[in-house]
Amino acid sequence: MPKARSWLMLGAAPRFALTTLAEAYPRSTFHGYELSRLAVERARARVLDAGLTNVEIFDRRAEELPGRGDYSLVLTFDCLHDMTRPDAAAAAIRRALAEDGTWLVKEIRCDDTWAGNRRNPDAGMFLGFSIASCMSSALSEPDGAGLGTIGLPRERLSSWRTMPASHGSRSTTSMTPPTSTTKSNP
Numbered sequence: 056m057p058k059a060r061s062w063l064m065l066g067a068a069p070r071f072a073l074t075t076l077a078e079a080y081p082r083s084t085f086h087g088y089e090l091s092r093l094a095v096e097r098a099r100a101r102v103l104d105a106g107l108t109n110v111e112i113f114d115r116r117a118e119e120l121p122g123r124g125d126y127s128l129v130l131t132f133d134c135l136h137d138m139t140r141p142d143a144a145a146a147a148i149r150r151a152l153a154e155d156g157t158w159l160v161k162e163i164r165c166d167d168t169w170a171g172n173r174r175n176p177d178a179g180m181f182l183g184f185s186i187a188s189c190m191s192s193a194l195s196e197p198d199g200a201g202l203g204t205i206g207l208p209r210e211r212l213s214s215w216r217t218m219p220a221s222h223g224s225r226s227t228t229s230m231t232p233p234t235s236t237t238k239s240n241p
């Protein structure tokens with residue numbers, strides 16, 4: 056992990072990642088952006104319970120990030136495929152990253168073809184999750200992208216990373232079942 060000063064987690068549902076990181080790096084500041092008001096309330100309660108003073112949870116969506124180049128590390132874990140406008144979120148992340156910042160993406164490992172996804176023995180389970188949960192979120196607004204659980208293969212993510220931004224980017228990608236993790240350094 057890099058020595059980060061200002062960290063941002065998007066889709067910051069009230070699980071353990073944000074508070075665990077904030078405890079481990081007490082001199083860094085952590086911001087969480089989350090769309091669901093219920094998730095925001097629970098995440099704030101978790102921060103309070105842990106007695107953390109270096110975490111702030113915002114009731115805002117990823118696309119609303121201010122583009123000031125403030126963040127040295129942005130984390131998106133298992134959330135881009137749930138967003139109605141993940142491309143807009145990706146552009147906002149690029150603007151919000153510091154010049155030497157890193158964007159770490161964890162997504163469900165999948166293929167960009169149906170034939171490729173059918174080779175995955177867990178495809179049926181993922182498609183079930185997708186219909187029951189992820190696509191309900193990703194299609195919840197007019198023109199929602201509707202990517203769903205196995206709708207964000209590495210190729211699509213790479214196309215967003217090469218979108219015009221205030222600075223160039225280079226990246227390394229590693230694939231580990233059942234998720235894919237991508238790190239992008241401007």
Ligand SMILES: C[S@@+](CC[C@H](N)C(=O)[O-])C[C@H]1O[C@@H](n2cnc3c(N)ncnc32)[C@H](O)[C@@H]1O
Nearest residue numbers: 066068070089090091116117132133134137138
């Ligand atoms: C599957 S959960 C993953 C939560 C957490 N990152 C994890 O790994 O446990 C996806 C989260 O993304 C949030 N989300 C969806 N669209 C969003 C958006 N546009 N901006 C911020 N959060 C969003 C959802 O409310 C949900 O909490």
